[in-house]
Amino acid sequence: MRTQTINIYSFDELSEEAKEKALNDYREGITEIFWADEILESLKGLFKKCSGVSLKDYSLNEYNSWICVEFAHDETENLSGKRAIAWLENNLLVNIRISDNSFAMNGTRRKLAKYGQYYRAGMITSCPFTGYCADDDFLQDLISEVKQGTDLKTAFEGLAVTYQKLIQNEQEYQQSEEYIKEHFEMNNYEFDKDGNLI
Numbered sequence: 232m233r234t235q236t237i238n239i240y241s242f243d244e245l246s247e248e249a250k251e252k253a254l255n256d257y258r259e260g261i262t263e264i265f266w267a268d269e270i271l272e273s274l275k276g277l278f279k280k281c282s283g284v285s286l287k288d289y290s291l292n293e294y295n296s297w298i299c300v301e302f303a304h305d306e307t308e309n310l311s312g313k314r315a316i317a318w319l320e321n322n323l324l325v326n327i328r329i330s331d332n333s334f335a336m337n338g339t340r341r342k343l344a345k346y347g348q349y350y351r352a353g354m355i356t357s358c359p360f361t362g363y364c365a366d367d368d369f370l371q372d373l374i375s376e377v378k379q380g381t382d383l384k385t386a387f388e389g390l391a392v393t394y395q396k397l398i399q400n401e402q403e404y405q406q407s408e409e410y411i412k413e414h415f416e417m418n419n420y421e422f423d424k425d426g427n428l429i
Contacts, residue, residue: 238424239422239423239429240423240424241415241416241419241421242415242420242422245424249424249425250426251426252425252426253415253426254408254411257414258406261406264398264401264402264405265405266363266365266401267401269361269363270394270397271291271394273361274291274365274369274390274393276360277323277369277370277390278300280359282303282326283303283304283307283318283322284302284303284322284387285300285301286298291391291398292395292398294395296391296394298387300384302384307383308383308384309382309383310383311380311381311383312380315377315382316378318383319374327355329356330352355370368397369393372389372390373386373387373389
């Protein structure tokens with residue numbers, strides 16, 4: 232029998248070459264995109280809150296995505312300009328605005344605290360669909376497209392591009408040195424002198 236002793240290092244204690252190996256090994260081992268499920272739920276949440284349009288089919292990934300939507304009334308999909316903005320207000324935004332009766336006399340402070348001290352009736356709270364930050368990205372991109380004159384069908388189906396952008400940003404971040412180093416530190420990863428995970 233033979234006993235071998237090795238030195239164990241934290242990431243910060245490794246040589247530059249060993250650090251690079253540890254980073255590359257971690258990147259190669261990533262098999263999923265973190266937060267992808269939450270981003271998809273945010274997209275679906277928008278459609279759940281919007282009356283008059285439904286998400287019929289989709290294929291979403293980081294490079295090639297599409298969305299197929301169906302409107303309750305065929306003529307709606309071609310609306311653009313002020314009529315499209317009005318449709319959005321009546322079918323989506325009204326469903327996520329803080330209502331006036333949220334501030335009724337009974338329990339005003341408690342109900343106000345639910346939204347935060349800077350919110351008031353008529354405002355839209357942040358992350359209104361699922362509570363995840365991608366809610367705001369989808370909502371802002373949809374509103375922006377409609378305000379720029381895009382018809383409703385194109386604007387809703389354009390959310391596939393927003394999904395791709397969010398997934399790509401997430402993927403880029405989880406591959407970044409900053410994220411990986413923080414992950415190593417928080418999980419107390421240990422390495423041999425060559426940068427192999429122990």
